[in-house]
Amino acid sequence: MKRMLLTVITEQALERPLIRCVLDTGARGYTITDARGLGHRGLRTADFEQGGNIRLEVICEEDIARKIADALHHRYFQDFAMVLFIQEVEVLRAHKF
Amino acid sequence: MKRMLLTVITEQALERPLIRCVLDTGARGYTITDARGLGHRGLRTADFEQGGNIRLEVICEEDIARKIADALHHRYFQDFAMVLFIQEVEVLRAHKF
Amino acid sequence: MKRMLLTVITEQALERPLIRCVLDTGARGYTITDARGLGHRGLRTADFEQGGNIRLEVICEEDIARKIADALHHRYFQDFAMVLFIQEVEVLRAHKF
């Protein structure tokens, strides 16, 4: 099965619930970097309480990626700054994911 | 229309002009992470004045991505440390971009 | 020749050896961002000695990407937390890489 790289850019405040959602849906790992940015919900810089963004990456099978995207869409898109995109990737040791 | 992910890695000093350029060209958002690296213009680490890099990502329609790439090429490639690449991505709520 | 974006997520402690490996194999540059994450080898957060991850990106020709992947696989996969994936990208000024 294809392996996908799912990237989510969203509010720092969501870090813990997001991780829970990703792991509950069946992904086996994730990577987070701190970020800042601008989108429909305005400027989000990192130099203040809850102000910054995180950039979460998950490598997983395609169906899991879709399930995570659905779950996030359902729960958070209405009320939170969030952007989500998916790419196909070639992964070493693909069975790990 | 296809949605593209444009990534630019360049000098921290360019953060403000770059953002202006991206938004003026028609993109609706951007994400920045701090980075360090090595390229043709030597080592760029983040632990000193103006020393670090930024990694800017923009999701947008293909023609806007090309326009941004052209503008940056024209204005900055001659004199600044800069790398730029483009990938196609699948985006949730594509109409936002 | 196609240009590839190789991304490696691994332990901070490997930063120097990794850079050496990448440049020795023939790549002409790299970009690093600090990251944290979870994988088969457990949680890796950045707030302690050697605890965090780095996210290394290299743009290079396909064969070099494969060589780097092989070298890392050979040397580090056994004993270190490491994830590696490859994507094709469109690069401005491709001859640089």
Add this chain to the structure above:
Amino acid sequence: MQQLDPVIFFFLLGLGAGLLRAEMRLPAAVYELLTVVLLLSIGIKGGVELAEADLLRIVPQLAIVVVMGLALGLIAFGILRLARGLPRADAAAIAAHYGSVSVGTYAVAVAFLDTRQVFYEGYAAAFVVILEVPAILLGIVLVRGLRPTHGWGSVLHEVFLGKGVVLLLGGLLIGLVAGADQIAPFEPFFFDAFKGILAIFLLDMGLVAASQAGTIRKHGVFLLLFALGFPMVGAAVGGFFAWMAGLSLGGALLLAVLGASASYIAAPAAMRLSVPEANPGLSLTASLAVTFPFNVIVGIPLYYGVLSILYPGGGGLS
């Protein structure tokens, strides 16, 4: 006019630099460190004083202060709903911010009293901890009723385990248990350096306030008026409760300032997750870019001037 405390100049410097878009930023890590040190300093100092105070007198005061927090939240909510018809969630979120308190403003008020050598109840830091909580809980109840979406467990976690409550309360307990003598070796760092650390913190707050300033216009005149007007109401309420609690003039100023100030540490974090449909920009802009500067520059000397005249035992302007 009374001269400004120099610590305010640092805020103005940051604000000016930010508004002029100067090439200056204090990294997030610095802000985190300063906040931790400030919260601990205030808590420890309060705890040391608490160790020497008469607990029988203090417990009823703490109860009064809880009521004050709820009253402030309700008043703010009423104003926002009646005068403007803001959506329920937004009104509740802003009310939670204004019923809660700003530790930075409190620190400036303490510096103000110290400079003038005015006596105040040293254990007032306990009021800060207490006031962090009730208005936030109220704000959540006003939107979610008595059954929050993710259950009370998660709400209480957000409210009681935020950085503000944990460090203030932790500091209080440490000061209380250790007492003045054992805290002495920590004084150079937590007390002597306090004003300098507060200065850097205010410089940073100035930069942040400037970066928020652009959004004020977007949110309209009403929010601006509220953010400028409510502090006066809050200060009056604080003064009243101080009188009920039998505080000194200095203590009354502190409670008035707490009433006038709006939270930007505890409340934003808690409301974001518990009432996500509220626009976080509204409350943060109001509390940070308008109310904080107003209190720090105009409010504190103003409340002190008024209390000096009106407060029983105030004894007129010195």
Add this chain to the structure above:
Amino acid sequence: MQQLDPVIFFFLLGLGAGLLRAEMRLPAAVYELLTVVLLLSIGIKGGVELAEADLLRIVPQLAIVVVMGLALGLIAFGILRLARGLPRADAAAIAAHYGSVSVGTYAVAVAFLDTRQVFYEGYAAAFVVILEVPAILLGIVLVRGLRPTHGWGSVLHEVFLGKGVVLLLGGLLIGLVAGADQIAPFEPFFFDAFKGILAIFLLDMGLVAASQAGTIRKHGVFLLLFALGFPMVGAAVGGFFAWMAGLSLGGALLLAVLGASASYIAAPAAMRLSVPEANPGLSLTASLAVTFPFNVIVGIPLYYGVLSILYPGGGGLS
């Protein structure tokens, strides 16, 4: 029971906050800064004292301490191999951690003695530098033999050019060359603020220890027992070598604490690259989440109590 030094409360606060999953974190940059300042402070203080000490007496003591580091590493390795049959690499890595030392624990022990105004050899910081090294080298030799994979150059680089050795040794040399008079202008920052900085450091360590606590269970009861039991052995060994070196009671406590403590700065970095097949989780969890809290809360007063009774010249419990 002897009362806890208040600096421990900060560790407990961090630990509690972490275990309750409070919304609080100290950024990595803060940890780095605190570590650098602590290492330099300890080094400089030791260097100033070294400048006034009798080098002829100290050199043999340093030699004794090298032997002690090797002895501790060998004992730990023996216990781990014999009692449990841990894989050679894991046993060697843990032995390297426990034969080496924890600077944070040492700082708490110094604060303990300062509070009680107990005399100790001020140059003991030199023992800390010395002890960083031998057990780590031993650990590598126990796995790789006398021919490490990437050559001795790279091993020595890892061991001698880690942050710990460089800053402690650098501080020692600065203090030694400059002497007390010239160091005086640095005192407010490096010495007076020391206890406050140590407090923030311990708060952070508490948070880190809490984040590691979850992994203790995963590694089984034996590791837990070792991490709680070995400190007692290490303290006894340290006390014995202190007696051999002719140290005072205070100096004996410091050497006992160094023996009891496990490295979490130098050893993890060096072992990760030199013996990568060892599971770094085992040694880090043991030293950080079990041994560090144990020493800091229970160990130091315990060792002091025992030494007061048993150590020649200890003169009984005060």
Add this chain to the structure above:
Amino acid sequence: MQQLDPVIFFFLLGLGAGLLRAEMRLPAAVYELLTVVLLLSIGIKGGVELAEADLLRIVPQLAIVVVMGLALGLIAFGILRLARGLPRADAAAIAAHYGSVSVGTYAVAVAFLDTRQVFYEGYAAAFVVILEVPAILLGIVLVRGLRPTHGWGSVLHEVFLGKGVVLLLGGLLIGLVAGADQIAPFEPFFFDAFKGILAIFLLDMGLVAASQAGTIRKHGVFLLLFALGFPMVGAAVGGFFAWMAGLSLGGALLLAVLGASASYIAAPAAMRLSVPEANPGLSLTASLAVTFPFNVIVGIPLYYGVLSILYPGGGGLS
């Protein structure tokens, strides 16, 4: 030979650790914080002294110092163009760096005078602010003429709203308006801790200088000679202007050191955006990896020795 001030040892420690590739780094956030504190400290101290000085005497001195900045820039530009034929943009960029000043070097010179208890004009921090600007403007004019690419607005923004000018000037104003009495509560943080903070800053600068050292070779011998030789010229020019301004021996040393030093905060940022075709590696390597260490280790005592003999009223070497 005069003994080195111990603050230099921290620079040497950082430099040594960096050259040996020790596993040590100070995060960017730490560097930012230290810079902010140093700039503010120097500014505030200068402002407090300015409040007590005779403004009528100072204003002409400031004018003299502006001329000095332009003179330094022109001399540097001339040398680089004539002796070597460097491209116009590169020569102008380097001239801007060397006509401007290094705050870190100034801080070390102040520490040098304080240690020796030599009198100096306390308001000299005002010279630092003044000198930041003219050479940078000159550098831009030398390349762009009187019509910079993005207009003067953007150039003036770069030059006047960099961190250096804003914080030094802000500090000066705060010190000036508040005066010594009101600044007193800030002393523990901004003045007493100064030397310790400077020590950590220099440690960091040593690491940075070491990381730049590798590029010196790449840029050839001429740049190395310039970076070692120009400080002597700059110090002579500074000494001459100090004499014109009627400064004391201590003040003359400070102005000589400012003349000898090269900017690495204001100039790189401004030149990067205003003259991007200049190679930033050239000027940064020269000023940071060669001139800064040279001034700090060799230059300051050397200039002081020479001035003690030659400067009117210097009164010979003590």
